Amino acid sequence: MAEKDWIRRYFAPLVRSAGAAGLTDDTAELSPANGPVVITTDAMVEGVHFFPDDPVETIARKLVRVNVSDILASGAEPREALLTLGWPAEGRSEAELAAFAAALGDELSQWGADLIGGDTVVSPSGLFLSLTLTGACLGPAPICRGGASAGDDVWVTGEIGAARRGYLWKTTGQGEAGWLAALRLPSLPPLSAAALLAREASAAMDISDGLLGDLAALAAASGLAAMIELSAVPFAGGAESLDQAVDLASWGDDYQLLFTAPPAARLAIEASGIPASRIGSLVKGQGLAARWQDAPVNLPETLAFEHGRHA
Structure with missing residues (x-):
């Protein structure tokens, strides 16, 4: 044909x-x-x-x-x-x-x-x-990565790591076959998340290359450092250990929303009906620091997923 x-x-x-x-x-004419x-x-x-x-x-x-x-x-x-x-x-x-x-x-x-x-x-x-x-x-300007301030909370919508679990099952047989659906078709927050971010967020991005790497990128764009409590992250299927948490938070293909907001917005975010978890904060400085069950941890040098072959 x-x-x-x-x-x-x-x-x-x-x-x-x-x-x-x-x-x-x-060509096509864009709508007003x-x-x-x-x-x-x-x-x-x-x-x-x-x-x-x-x-x-x-x-x-x-x-x-x-x-x-x-x-x-x-x-x-x-x-x-x-x-x-x-x-x-x-x-x-x-x-x-x-x-x-x-x-x-x-x-x-x-x-x-x-x-x-x-x-x-x-x-x-x-x-x-x-x-x-x-x-x-939906607001007077788009929400960008570089708009956060020191003291802002870090939030994430939905769950992190479902695609990683699907990839592990597909390539190694590890885990459960049901996770493959998440790799093939990522879950997104509802359309109403756009209005929530337009009202409350100071900075935002989607999570495509891994939560840790993307958070580091957002913090750098805002000229700040990030602190993350890994045990507060809503991992798909849970995380049984620090190593598993870091693996799920580094792989990518989540396509959930990572955003920051001032502490004064906590009640509005929690009451919005959008599944969102507060997982850390931004502070003055540079880089990314992490904790696991209230104890500091050493993060690997590679924080973000680099697309390799799926074949």
Whole structure:
């Protein structure tokens, strides 16, 4: 099937925005905004960010979610999406393409986003895909990594380490098969988390490369040091030891939200209905210090996950 036929048959039916012109043009008109607009993009490559035998439906949904998490962390709601799709010349059927498109459209719709364009090509080896997503800020400005102050609390939404447990089961058989779903399709906080961050957060980012490394990056962007109590982190399945806690907090693919807020915001955050745990604080200085059950610990030199092959 020709690439223009992919668009006409599988992706044009997903379009709802008038500015997209049914994907018949090379450009699209963005919807008017009442305030600041943020934009993000993430790419995924077969054998690097997902396994070749992962269902195409979960690949499509994960592509959306890894972008949505960035938008939510900015205190914004998803709006419009551009898809770049490199579909393999061999090895994947048209039925899989149809399933991919259906899952992509459904996932975008669940977050209130519209597909407005992109590009499709034939890939000589493996599936390649990228999504660019815009978001409408719910406050006067986006929430950034560098806005925290000394004394701010550190919070994290949801649970940390589920994807790591899924990866260990997939590659070594360690643990339980049920964790594989978390690796293929990360859980995100609800859309209402964007409003909470817009009201209360001083700094924020999503957790893609590991809680420890991302917290160190947020603290550095704010010109501060971070203190984390690892035993307060909501680890998926719990953490039986310090070594396990550090492993789960270093691996990545969580896509939960890491944010800071002044202590005066604690009651509002706890009453918001958003699952969030207070795990530390920011202080004057540089670097990252950690404790486990109230005792200081030595952290490894490598705090963040570097994407290797999933094949």
